Every structure is written in C-alpha cells, then in structure tokens.
Amino acid sequence: MQDGHYASNPAWADVQPIPQDDGANPLVPIAYSREYSEAMDYFRAVSRTNEKSQRVLELTAHIIDMNPAHYTIWQYRQSLLDALKVDLEEELNFIDELAEDKAKNYQIWHHRQVVVEKLGDGSREIPFINQIIEEGSKNYHAWSYRQWVIQKFDLWKDELAYVEDNLRIDVRNNSAWNHRYFVVFSHPGHGVNQATIDREIEFAKKMIKIAPNNCSSWNYLLGVIRTTGYPVENLTPFLEDLKNGNIQSPYLLSTEIQVYEAVAKKENRSVDEKALEDISVSAGIAE
Numbered sequence: 001m002q003d004g005h006y007a008s009n010p011a012w013a014d015v016q017p018i019p020q021d022d023g024a025n026p027l028v029p030i031a032y033s034r035e036y037s038e039a040m041d042y043f044r045a046v047s048r049t050n051e052k053s054q055r056v057l058e059l060t061a062h063i064i065d066m067n068p069a070h071y072t073i074w075q076y077r078q079s080l081l082d083a084l085k086v087d088l089e090e091e092l093n094f095i096d097e098l099a100e101d102k103a104k105n106y107q108i109w110h111h112r113q114v115v116v117e118k119l120g121d122g123s124r125e126i127p128f129i130n131q132i133i134e135e136g137s138k139n140y141h142a143w144s145y146r147q148w149v150i151q152k153f154d155l156w157k158d159e160l161a162y163v164e165d166n167l168r169i170d171v172r173n174n175s176a177w178n179h180r181y182f183v184v185f186s187h188p189g190h191g192v193n194q195a196t197i198d199r200e201i202e203f204a205k206k207m208i209k210i211a212p213n214n215c216s217s218w219n220y221l222l223g224v225i226r227t228t229g230y231p232v233e234n235l236t237p238f239l240e241d242l243k244n245g246n247i248q249s250p251y252l253l254s255t256e257i258q259v260y261e262a263v264a265k266k267e268n269r270s271v272d273e274k275a276l277e278d279i280s281v282s283a284g285i286a287e
Contacts, residue, residue, distance in 0.1 A: 006039065007038065011055055016045055017041035017044070019041050020037070020040065020044075033066075052080055056080060057077065057080045060076060060077040060080065061077075064077070068098060069105060074110070078111065088118055092115060092124060095111065095115070096128065103139055104136070105141075109144075116149070122152060125145075126146075129142050129149065133166070137170055138173055147179065151186070156183065156187050156190075160180070160183055171207050171210050171217060172216055174216045177220045180220070181223060184224075192227075192228060200224045201225070201230065204218075204220050209242075215251060221235075221255075222258070231262070233262055233263050236259055239252060239255060
C-alpha cells in the first residue's frame with residue numbers, strides 16, 4: 001500500500017469504494033485531498049460490511065495520520081483491537097509516534113486511555129506524559145490524562161515534586177497549578193492536615209513573591225483557603241509585607257478586600273465603603 005493508492009493495490013481489488021454523498025447540490029463541499037478521499041471511500045465500503053481485518057487496521061492508521069480528529073475512525077479502530085487481538089504494546093507505540101506532532105489532539109489521548117485500561121498496566125505512561133509536557137508544558141490533554149493515570153494506577157508518590165519542578169520553571173503555568181491542587185486534595189486515603197495546609201499556603205506565598213501579578217498563584221492561595229477553611233485574615237502580615245515592598249497588584253488589592261470583609265463579618269459589623277477606598281489607595285490601585 002503506497003501513498004493511499006488503494007485502487008491500484010491488489011490487496012484491495014475485492015472492495016468497491018463508496019464515495020461521499022454530499023447530496024445533489026452541496027452548498028459548501030469540503031475540498032478533501034485525493035489521498036484522503038480515496039481512503040475514506042474504501043473505509044465506507046469496509047465499515048458497511050463490518051470488516052475486521054489487518055488491512056482495515058492499516059487503513060484506519062492511514063486515515064488517522066491524515067485526520068487524527070476523526071472520532072468515527074478511532075472508534076472503529078478500537079473495535080479492531082479486540083477483534084484482531086492486536087498487541088496493545090504495539091498500539092501504544094503507534095500512539096507514541098502520532099503524539100510526536102499531534103499531542104494536542106483529544107482523540108489520541110482518549111484512545112490511549114482505552115488501550116491502557118485494556119492493558120491494565122500504566123508503567124509506560126508517566127515517562128510518556130513527561131516527554132509531552134516537556135515539549136508543551138501547558139498541554140491540557142496531557143495534564144488531564146496524567147490525573148487519570150495517577151488515580152488509576154496509584155502513582156501519586158513523586159507527583160508533588162514533579163509539579164513543583166514545573167512551577168519553578170514557569171510559575172504562570174496554570175495547568176501545573178491545577179495539577180498541584182489535584183494532587184494535594186484528591187489523593188485517596190490522605191487527609192489534608194494542618195501541616196499540609198500550612199505547606200501549601202507558604203508555597204503559594206513564595207510563588208506570589210516571584211510574580212506578584214500572576215493570577216494563578218493567587219488563585220491557588222485563595223483556593224486552598226476556601227477548601228480548607230483557613231482564616232483568610234491570617235494573610236494580613238503577608239499582604240503588608242508585599243505592600244511594604246512597593247508591590248502593586250490587583251490581586252493583592254482584591255485579597256486585602258476579602259480579608260477586610262471576612263474580619264467585618266466575623267466582628268458582626270457592616271462593610272465601610274470608605275475603608276475599602278482606603279485599602280485601594282494604600283495598594284496603589286485607586287486613581
């Protein structure tokens with residue numbers, strides 16, 4: 001089989017391709033390449049007869065390489081894995097190659113999850129994901145899949161150190177912050193004690209000092225506070241320290257306001273609009 005020329009391949013001589021039917025007067029027909037159109041014509045023919053064979057497996061690989069977002073092709077390929085008893089390690093090799101330049105394609109990740117679940121073995125996954133994240137540190141699909149893998153195969157052990165390394169490289173990596181939150185608060189059987197809360201708050205503070213105008217660090221800090229019930233007013237010395245360092249940040253201001261409102265509520269007093277204005281002035285935000 002070369003260059004998708006199925007019509008001239010003796011192995012496909014018994015198949016009558018089925019062209020795409022766009023109707024009599026298609027408004028905006030898609031200009032598919034000749035290679036893709038031919039491959040799809042042959043796929044329509046074999047899928048209509050529900051053929052499960054090695055040649056169809058190769059056909060799906062060809063189409064996926066041209067259009068990795070074609071959900072129907074992936075679904076058919078999954079049925080072939082079972083019918084042909086395909087070596088699933090080889091299927092992972094196939095996905096490895098695809099991911100080299102198609103790592104942001106959702107269908108690739110979903111298919112990999114299906115294959116790994118069939119295998120019941122996640123030993124290849126963390127090194128694979130590490131490589132993908134190294135090439136694109138904010139790849140949402142890679143981080144999301146990573147969460148599934150560590151939960152499925154109980155691979156929590158080194159995750160906190162891994163995500164910390166990523167945040168030291170790029171403190172603005174919101175995907176890494178989200179993963180840290182997942183690791184800390186979703187680990188089954190590991191309750192979040194006061195030492196963990198204090199550690200996470202101190203880590204967020206340290207990252208905020210590196211980039212005071214990075215919303216991800218502030219969001220993480222406040223997320224930990226909301227989740228754990230940590231008194232937000234305990235942040236006052238930290239906020240004062242930032243202001244004394246002439247830090248001007250809208251996130252600093254909004255956190256100060258949250259602290260003021262929390263204290264007012266605890267002391268059962270109304271919010272003073274003048275006090276809020278003074279906070280804005282002291283933060284260097286108000287005009």
